[in-house]
Amino acid sequence: MTMPTEADIAATASLLDALGHPGRLSVVLALHTNGALSVSALCALVGLEQSAMSHQLRVLRDARLVQAQRQGKQMLYSLHDHHVAHIVADALSHIREN
Amino acid sequence: MTMPTEADIAATASLLDALGHPGRLSVVLALHTNGALSVSALCALVGLEQSAMSHQLRVLRDARLVQAQRQGKQMLYSLHDHHVAHIVADALSHIREN
């Protein structure tokens, strides 16, 4: 790991901050497990109301953790890339050893 | 990755939340790079005042990310385990590819 710049640190902190929320983390885990999902499906799985979910999905999009594509009336959300799953897996394994 | 429980998700989210702060993340990176450091050394490296640093160090301790041992008048902080570095490294590599 080469020395991170301040910008790297800020960007990384905001990435981790985006994941540091039970609802948003659940979304990421749900997408990792199930592949692409609609907003209403995510609401049902995670237990957030539609509006709250939309707000949190925007945070995840801004953090480039998820991406959305329209499919008819629905929006299908999926993970943005493979790093996301990796980060979450490490964090989970940290938790389970303590 | 086996299915996480709700408690796992909550614990993981708070772990990531603890890292999702530039000052705290800088502390973790500094400890990873330099090994154990005193509070005043961390203040100098990270750029937080002593009181603010102590408050943030408590968050990191509560999240079991760092541990402290007294050495004379000083407190020496170090990373709690190897997972921490791993999580941060992944997050950094995610940032650098985007």
Added chain:
DNA sequence: ACAACACATGAGCTTGCATTCATATGAATG
């Protein structure tokens, strides 16, 4: 025992986040 140093803690303040409510946008369908 007291003074100085290193750090922790608590109160108070400001600011930002997460939710809710109301409303807007966008697509399909009759």
Added chain:
DNA sequence: CATTCATATGAATGCAAGCTCATGTGTTGT
């Protein structure tokens, strides 16, 4: 083209995070 379904957005609110300031606790040295 008006209505309905799916999602997004904006304003308002409640609450917690993070900082500063003042003070407390623990340790060394004299």
